[in-house]
Amino acid sequence: MRDKKDFHKLSKLSGDYLKYETSKVLTWCGNCGNYGIQNALKRALVLEGYKKKDLLMCFDIGCNGNGSDKIEGYTLHGLHGRVLPVASGCALANPKMKVIASAGDGGTFSEGINHLVHAIRNDYPILFIHHNNENYGLTVGQASSLTRCGAIMNGTPKEVTIDPINSLDFVLSLNPSFVARSFSGEIGHVTEMFRLALKHKGFAYVEILQSCPTYNKMTPDIWYTKRIKMIEDKKDYDKSDIWQARRIVRDMENEIWLGLLYENKKKSNFFETYPFRKGVKTALVEEVRHKDISQFMQ
Secondary structure (H helix, E strand, O other): OOOHHHHHHHHHOHHHHHOOOOOOOOOOOOOOHHHHHHHHHHHHHHHOOOOHHHEEEEEOOOOHHHHOOOOOOOEEEOOOOOHHHHHHHHHHHOOOOEEEEEEOHHHHHOOOHHHHHHHHHHOOOOEEEEEEOOOEOOOOOEOOOOOOOOOOEOOEOOOOOOOOOOHHHHHHOOOOOEEEEEEOOOHHHHHHHHHHHHHOOOOEEEEEEOOEOOOEOOOOHHHHHOOEEEHHHOOOOOOOOHHHHHHHHOOOOOOEEEEEEEEOOOOOOOHHHOHHHOOOOOOHHHHOOOOOOHHHOO
């Protein structure tokens, strides 16, 4: 949301924005990237015209999950690593609701990595936000599968020695339909990525790089600001070329590209590939009926 027109529009919609506010006290550490991410999400929802009744926001365990009662609306706080199957099931049961799921490193690339694979493979119609702070912040700074070599964490005081997973290269290897990346310090850019993802018909994967000021001292905000570049500034970049996207995400140290990195608008999402639902106007939740099963109980 770097366009001044959007700021003017948002100011006129301040009443709608405030409807997403709660009286709950925010409990994230000072300067945590989650403040910017939640702010950007609320901006994107308002600018795209979503009402609270039209949304279900699902949260995994972790620091990101602490936001489940810090935003007003229908929210669901699930088990660690299980937010994607829950969110996917909700989206399939009621496609009239927009489903948004959030998870950190563990819920995405450790406990939840199997669910991530199949959510991408099936192209379920949800927006998924990966909060990438390269550690387990809620459990006081343990290394995650994304923590960089050399990082000194509470669980590995003599530094991490195993290479991290390259998150976006992994996701792009699964033939997704939408992949974007942003940085929590660029709230306007995060807002733009969320708005694009909300318009996508399939599984929209958005990675947000964020610092963890308390436990991950290796990648503070300034580390990112020295390295991030905008994909819109890359000459002749084609966001429909998955191999080009895979090449640029391999560099995790010097040039970290932000923006809509890949989109396949031609890919059919789960509903479009499921022949039994073609032509059906009702949602699954509207088809629930009481059935007499006494004949099976004899």
